[in-house]
Amino acid sequence: xxxxxxxxxxxxxxxxxxxxxxxxxxxxxxxxxxxxxxxxxxxxxxxxxxxxxxxxxxxxxxxxxxxxxxxxxxxxxxxxxxxxxxxxxxxxxxxxxxxxxxxxxxxxxxxxxxxxxxx
Amino acid sequence: xxxxxxxxxxxxxxxxxxxxxxxxxxxxxxxxxxxxxxxxxxxxxxxxxxxxxxxxxxxxxxxxxxxxxxxxxxxxxxxxxxxxxxxxxxxxxxxxxxxxxxxxxxxxxxx
Numbered sequence: 701x702x703x704x705x706x707x708x709x710x711x712x713x714x715x716x717x718x719x720x721x722x723x724x725x726x727x728x729x730x731x732x733x734x735x736x737x738x739x740x741x742x743x744x745x746x747x748x749x750x751x752x753x754x755x756x757x758x759x760x761x762x763x764x765x766x767x768x769x770x771x772x773x774x775x776x777x778x779x780x781x782x783x784x785x786x787x788x789x790x791x792x793x794x795x796x797x798x799x800x801x802x803x804x805x806x807x808x809x810x811x812x813x814x815x816x817x818x819x
Numbered sequence: 820x821x822x823x824x825x826x827x828x829x830x831x832x833x834x835x836x837x838x839x840x841x842x843x844x845x846x847x848x849x850x851x852x853x854x855x856x857x858x859x860x861x862x863x864x865x866x867x868x869x870x871x872x873x874x875x876x877x878x879x880x881x882x883x884x885x886x887x888x889x890x891x892x893x894x895x896x897x898x899x900x901x902x903x904x905x906x907x908x909x910x911x912x913x914x915x916x917x918x919x920x921x922x923x924x925x926x927x928x929x930x
Contacts, residue, residue, distance in 0.1 A: 741923075810864075
């Protein structure tokens with residue numbers, strides 16, 4: 701159980717275009733999903749917290765107009781990188797917390813990541 | 820954001836040797852999680868510790884949570900090449916559910 705998928709796994713786009721990444725919890729409902737960015741051989745950096753039915757909460761320094769997040773349902777969150785530039789190239793990972801059941805554990809289950817390359 | 824210091828940053832050992840990774844903070848965490856990540860993939864949850872002083876075992880992996888819930892360690896006995904990966908500790912504290920990640924430890928086990 702607790703499987704999270706991401707689509708696409710890899711995407712190459714041209715500078716100036718927009719790219720949408722999907723994150724789905726396959727066998728559980730997730731009130732909260734998180735989006736992270738990871739640089740090579742580095743740890744995960746939280747970009748934003750996505751809550752179903754409300755606006756996402758962005759971390760300091762993350763442009764909300766550039767990284768659009770939509771949490772349309774309890775199993776789907778999307779991240780759209782708008783007007784992508786080469787510096788946006790990175791590994792983007794989402795995670796999801798099961799709704800209600802884990803109490804104080806606050807466990808997060810991670811997707812397999814999306815490798816974005818902007819040329 | 821609560822800082823978690825993870826050490827060492829890199830660890831390269833021979834198959835069969837033991838290793839320990841440390842995760843320390845000045846902050847108290849309500850829970851702490853250990854993940855392993857392989858290149859090009861997302862982190863996989865290994866364990867969650869919640870109670871101060873707690874010890875959990877997962878085959879050859881032993882996880883400890885400090886009595887004060889500020890630090891944790893991961894010990895691998897008789898490491899195998901399949902244990903190679905990036906090990907990440909992450910803690911939850913304060914009033915939100917956000918994870919604060921350590922910088923990670925890259926473990927390489929040579930055959």
